[in-house]
Amino acid sequence: MRVLLVEDDEMLGDAVKTHVHRQGHAVDWAQSRDDAEASLEAVAYDLVLLDLRLPDGSGLDILKSLRDRRDETPVIIMTAHDQVSDRIAGLNAGADDYLVKPVDLGELQARIHAVSRRYGTHTLPALVINGISVYPSERRIVAGDGAEILLSSREWAVLDRLVARKRAIISKAQIEEALYAFGAEVESNTVEVYVSRLRRKLGKEAIETVRGVGYRISTDAA
Known part of the structure; x- marks a missing residue:
């Protein structure tokens, strides 16, 4: 899969990018809202791993923009926001799953597999x-x-x-x-x-x- 990672934290971003890449996926890493939106305009991604708190805006706005233009690319939110209201807002905006930081990489991989299976166009046949x-x-x-x-x-x-x-x-x-x-x-x-x-x-x-x-x-x- 081609994955867009949107994360401004250097340490977490590097860890997630390395882990997902080792699973056989190509990963583009955007560290700001502007960079993420530019990447999404240029490339058709199979999955977006999205942080909500970015230095130049909210990741939630990126998600809403995707869904407003009927882009159904799977999105997994990764954020330190652990309030139930934040989770509900993300899911209502069109997220497919939600992980609270600190992210366990094993759980992240399981969530990626689950989301991939959910989307017929992203589930490769034997x-x-x-x-x-x-x-x-x-x-x-x-x-x-x-x-x-x-x-x-x-x-x-x-x-x-x-x-x-x-x-x-x-x-x-x-x-x-x-x-x-x-x-x-x-x-x-x-x-x-x-x-x-x-x-x-x-x-x-x-x-x-x-x-x-x-x-x-x-x-x-x-």
């Missing part, structure tokens, strides 16, 4: 490629003989993007978005490298190249 069973939501791949195949976080990022729209052609630029957060250097052959690695692990026919357009999961995938 499929079979060349006899290999792929369970993206569980981060698990099982070969025909029962052996598990391990992928790195960036290999999962590429596979997630392809599996999410398994009948569609995904452009190189779309895969690069899944791999990198803002500010990361994108080398010209990065996508090709990760596609090659996936083919070595899943079979060379697992990912098809559509010359001049992009890539897609094999049309034989069930």
Whole structure:
């Protein structure tokens, strides 16, 4: 998934970004309301982790703006506001879940999984490629003989993007978005490298190249 983290606390923000990234997701980190709104205008995110108290305004206004324009991107609020009235205000504004700081990273990951399962468009289906069973939501791949195949976080990022729209052609630029957060250097052959690695692990026919357009999961995938 592509995740937008909106958090002005340096220590917490770094911890959350590192943890979510290690789970195989690309994370953009905005530390102000203005930066968050600019990011949301530029990128289609799969999830927003939102602090309410920002140096230049309220995160609640960001959430209300999203919902006012009918943007249904899942939002999990993370805030030190622990009053019941604050929680009700966040949920009424359209938040999908609410965590009170200090945030437990294990609980955060569980909430992310729960929100992902709740949204059909964000829940990746299991499929079979060349006899290999792929369970993206569980981060698990099982070969025909029962052996598990391990992928790195960036290999999962590429596979997630392809599996999410398994009948569609995904452009190189779309895969690069899944791999990198803002500010990361994108080398010209990065996508090709990760596609090659996936083919070595899943079979060379697992990912098809559509010359001049992009890539897609094999049309034989069930």
